[in-house]
Amino acid sequence: MTAEPIHPPHRLLMGPGPITADPRVLRAMSAALVGQFDPWMTDTMNETQELYRQVFRTRNDATVLVDGTSRAGIEAVLVSLLSPGDRVLVPVFGRFGHLLAEIAQRCGAEVHTIETPWGTVFTPEQIEQAIVAVRPTLLALVQGDTSTTMNQPLADLGGICAEHGVLFYADLTASVGGNPFAMDDWRLDAVSAGLQKCLGGPSGSAPVSLSPAALAVIDGRRHVEAGIREAGDVATGERIRSNYFDLGMILDYWGPRRLNHHTEATTMLYGARECARLLLQEGLDAAVDRHALHGAAMLAGVRGLGLTPFGDLAHKMHNVVAVEIPEGVNGDAVRAGLLTDYGIEIGTSFGPLHGRVWRIGTMGYNARHDAVLLTLAALEQALREAGASPTPGAGVAAAKEVYA
Amino acid sequence: MTAEPIHPPHRLLMGPGPITADPRVLRAMSAALVGQFDPWMTDTMNETQELYRQVFRTRNDATVLVDGTSRAGIEAVLVSLLSPGDRVLVPVFGRFGHLLAEIAQRCGAEVHTIETPWGTVFTPEQIEQAIVAVRPTLLALVQGDTSTTMNQPLADLGGICAEHGVLFYADLTASVGGNPFAMDDWRLDAVSAGLQKCLGGPSGSAPVSLSPAALAVIDGRRHVEAGIREAGDVATGERIRSNYFDLGMILDYWGPRRLNHHTEATTMLYGARECARLLLQEGLDAAVDRHALHGAAMLAGVRGLGLTPFGDLAHKMHNVVAVEIPEGVNGDAVRAGLLTDYGIEIGTSFGPLHGRVWRIGTMGYNARHDAVLLTLAALEQALREAGASPTPGAGVAAAKEVYA
Numbered sequence: 001m002t003a004e005p006i007h008p009p010h011r012l013l014m015g016p017g018p019i020t021a022d023p024r025v026l027r028a029m030s031a032a033l034v035g036q037f038d039p040w041m042t043d044t045m046n047e048t049q050e051l052y053r054q055v056f057r058t059r060n061d062a063t064v065l066v067d068g069t070s071r072a073g074i075e076a077v078l079v080s081l082l083s084p085g086d087r088v089l090v091p092v093f094g095r096f097g098h099l100l101a102e103i104a105q106r107c108g109a110e111v112h113t114i115e116t117p118w119g120t121v122f123t124p125e126q127i128e129q130a131i132v133a134v135r136p137t138l139l140a141l142v143q144g145d146t147s148t149t150m151n152q153p154l155a156d157l158g159g160i161c162a163e164h165g166v167l168f169y170a171d172l173t174a175s176v177g178g179n180p181f182a183m184d185d186w187r188l189d190a191v192s193a194g195l196q197k198c199l200g201g202p203s204g205s206a207p208v209s210l211s212p213a214a215l216a217v218i219d220g221r222r223h224v225e226a227g228i229r230e231a232g233d234v235a236t237g238e239r240i241r242s243n244y245f246d247l248g249m250i251l252d253y254w255g256p257r258r259l260n261h262h263t264e265a266t267t268m269l270y271g272a273r274e275c276a277r278l279l280l281q282e283g284l285d286a287a288v289d290r291h292a293l294h295g296a297a298m299l300a301g302v303r304g305l306g307l308t309p310f311g312d313l314a315h316k317m318h319n320v321v322a323v324e325i326p327e328g329v330n331g332d333a334v335r336a337g338l339l340t341d342y343g344i345e346i347g348t349s350f351g352p353l354h355g356r357v358w359r360i361g362t363m364g365y366n367a368r369h370d371a372v373l374l375t376l377a378a379l380e381q382a383l384r385e386a387g388a389s390p391t392p393g394a395g396v397a398a399a400k401e402v403y404a
Numbered sequence: 405m406t407a408e409p410i411h412p413p414h415r416l417l418m419g420p421g422p423i424t425a426d427p428r429v430l431r432a433m434s435a436a437l438v439g440q441f442d443p444w445m446t447d448t449m450n451e452t453q454e455l456y457r458q459v460f461r462t463r464n465d466a467t468v469l470v471d472g473t474s475r476a477g478i479e480a481v482l483v484s485l486l487s488p489g490d491r492v493l494v495p496v497f498g499r500f501g502h503l504l505a506e507i508a509q510r511c512g513a514e515v516h517t518i519e520t521p522w523g524t525v526f527t528p529e530q531i532e533q534a535i536v537a538v539r540p541t542l543l544a545l546v547q548g549d550t551s552t553t554m555n556q557p558l559a560d561l562g563g564i565c566a567e568h569g570v571l572f573y574a575d576l577t578a579s580v581g582g583n584p585f586a587m588d589d590w591r592l593d594a595v596s597a598g599l600q601k602c603l604g605g606p607s608g609s610a611p612v613s614l615s616p617a618a619l620a621v622i623d624g625r626r627h628v629e630a631g632i633r634e635a636g637d638v639a640t641g642e643r644i645r646s647n648y649f650d651l652g653m654i655l656d657y658w659g660p661r662r663l664n665h666h667t668e669a670t671t672m673l674y675g676a677r678e679c680a681r682l683l684l685q686e687g688l689d690a691a692v693d694r695h696a697l698h699g700a701a702m703l704a705g706v707r708g709l710g711l712t713p714f715g716d717l718a719h720k721m722h723n724v725v726a727v728e729i730p731e732g733v734n735g736d737a738v739r740a741g742l743l744t745d746y747g748i749e750i751g752t753s754f755g756p757l758h759g760r761v762w763r764i765g766t767m768g769y770n771a772r773h774d775a776v777l778l779t780l781a782a783l784e785q786a787l788r789e790a791g792a793s794p795t796p797g798a799g800v801a802a803a804k805e806v807y808a
Binding site: 002003005006007008009010011013015017018019020021023024026027028029030031032033034035036038040044047051067068069070071072075079095098099101102103105106107108194196202203204225226228239240241242243244245260261262263264265266267268270271273274276277280281339345350351 | 406407409410411412413414415417419421422423424425427428430431432433434435436437438439440442444448451455471472473474475476479483499502503505506507509510511512598600606607608629630632643644645646647648649664665666667668669670671672674675677678680681684685743749754755
């Protein structure tokens with residue numbers, strides 16, 4: 001077999017993520033490698049930690065990258081915080097709630113879920129009631145679930161958790177950078193994220209941050225690896241079930257001891273650093289406003305095309321909209337037409353929404369005027385070919401009104 | 405905090421890895437992203453699987469990338485193959501044997517180790533005796549351990565394992581591409597690797613391959629995720645303790661069902677694909693010969709400088725040599741001088757060899773004539789500054805003799 005150098009087709013990725021990476025992020029990732037304990041490298045690791053503290057709006061010292069995709073970050077947090085038998089409460093409002101529950105089960109935790117119909121979010125009262133009933137050690141949920149496009153309000157949950165002595169963890173993969181978030185003000189104990197949504201990078205690096213309270217749990221389970229253990233390294237508590245995801249060891253690698261754990265995925269680190277750098281250069285509030293603007297334009301645009309958005313729009317993430325597939329239209333044929341004829345990707349959907357909605361993203365590098373209008377123009381054509389009768393020009397016009 | 409665009413210092417990485425990545429690999433990684441279920445993307449995933457089958461010299465259908473560093477690949481294999489209570493035998497001949505034992509313990513396995521002094525390898529008889537005594541379900545070891553530079557012969561172990569009904573797993577991270585290997589001929593059931601040594605890429609992607617016998621173990625533990633489960637998806641056996649490292653689910657994502665698991669780290673996939681493509685373009689045998697040549701030149705060169713290589717040289721990997729730090733020379737000061745004055749990195753060491761040897765690599769992109777001679781020229785200067793008295797020019801001359 002003779003393979004040719006990589007040469008991807010041109011694509012505008014307007015699905016729920018991954019989206020087209022910012023070219024500046026990909027360029028940063030072509031920088032040369034440096035040794036893992038080179039002073040420049042450790043300085044760059046420290047700098048990246050500080051950038052993600054700003055992204056998460058936290059002062060947590062324990063802010064690092066996990067070398068894997070978003071779900072690696074989720075698993076690292078859950079396996080490090082949960083001991084077998086611990087009770088965890090997972091409010092499920094879409095596919096990724098199920099994922100958190102499943103990962104927590106595999107950690108040996110006693111998992112309790114509450115569910116709300118897809119397209120809605122929970123009230124603080126619903127979550128507090130469940131906390132009172134379950135008495136978990138950890139509340140775990142996602143902020144934004146791309147499967148439903150919903151953005152679960154978190155601001156009031158930190159106080160509730162503190163009152164009941166519950167650690168509070170949220171996965172921010174789908175939402176961070178495009179929707180308001182403030183780790184310390186909202187009193188979260190753990191967060192995880194990924195690069196491939198509003199941060200405009202490729203999948204493969206998972207920033208996480210832990211509050212002092214979360215860190216204390218991990219400090220109670222410290223075990224330095226046999227091959228590099230030194231006198232004075234005393235093991236405490238039950239060993240975390242994973243070596244790769246042992247956040248205590250990962251923190252020892254990122255921290256002043258620089259204890260060798262994995263070999264840092266330097267190219268992904270360069271990418272993660274550039275994602276955060278560009279976001280902070282734009283400004284966190286400005287980036288949220290940009291996502292709000294282009295999300296509103298896309299929402300107006302699909303309505304202009306006669307399509308019906310799905311779910312409780314008051315709680316929609318800025319960066320993705322789900323759109324009901326019109327009666328009589330073959331949803332997969334429309335998606336295939338968009339890809340083949342225009343190089344534009346929009347998303348299908350999971351579970352109860354499978355075959356019922358498309359999901360259209362406006363995030364990261366693609367939260368842009370031209371990306372929104374191109375998508376609406378092409379979607380109008382594809383709908384017409386599929387037998388629908390969108391008003392000519394009405395999608396683009398509605399979006400332009402938002403911009404005007 | 406205002407961060408600048410990434411701008412690493414120039415470095416020639418001549419340690420035990422990571423080494424300077426091949427610029428062609430980094431360029432491949434700057435290619436644009438494509439959606440994860442785009443036909444071009446799934447074709448590219450299929451193609452990458454085929455490339456790694458060739459790299460490992462196997463016909464195993466179950467050949468995929470795990471999205472993480474080398475130890476992610478190790479953990480994926482062990483947590484997927486081992487159920488709690490399973491007996492595993494780990495022959496330890498350096499730090500990474502300890503790592504395999506530690507990961508297997510965290511999987512809940514009953515771990516038995518045998519040890520041989522650092523700088524030596526095991527005979528097949530020693531391993532067979534331990535198999536007879538322990539009766540493990542799995543033999544797990546590394547082929548090459550950079551901590552000692554040793555290359556454990558594997559060719560005879562597959563037959564022994566088959567005879568005793570033991571699955572045979574080896575981690576190839578340090579050795580693959582630079583030393584002979586043949587998965588099917590040598591009858592291995594599972595292998596894992598990384599890109600950052602002889603493959604000339606960055607850390608962050610772990611190719612793994614499973615034989616039909618290993619796959620059968622995993623097929624006995626299949627559990628499709630709740631959020632995407634369909635009628636007919638029947639769970640069997642004890643659920644694997646990790647979601648991220650559940651090779652059954654990872655195989656469903658790479659296989660014809662394309663069941664969503666993680667979001668593929670596309671940029672790392674591009675890098676992994678290019679590493680394999682370049683290796684196969686050169687030819688597996690030619691690449692091993694190249695590593696043998698430059699490894700021999702480096703070995704001759706350090707001897708020419710009056711240094712003593714460490715360990716059983718008959719079983720040294722081609723791509724790294726350990727060198728005793730001469731009496732009275734400050735090893736860390738020499739390494740710091742090489743880095744500061746010449747931008748050249750050589751390695752320190754772990755455990756019983758800490759402070760006793762340097763480790764010098766000649767691998768991947770840096771298994772090159774100029775890289776070897778530059779390193780020897782700079783090392784001669786650094787040794788002199790540290791108070792040693794190397795014969796002027798003798799290191800470079802000895803290496804040149806190997807080349808001549």
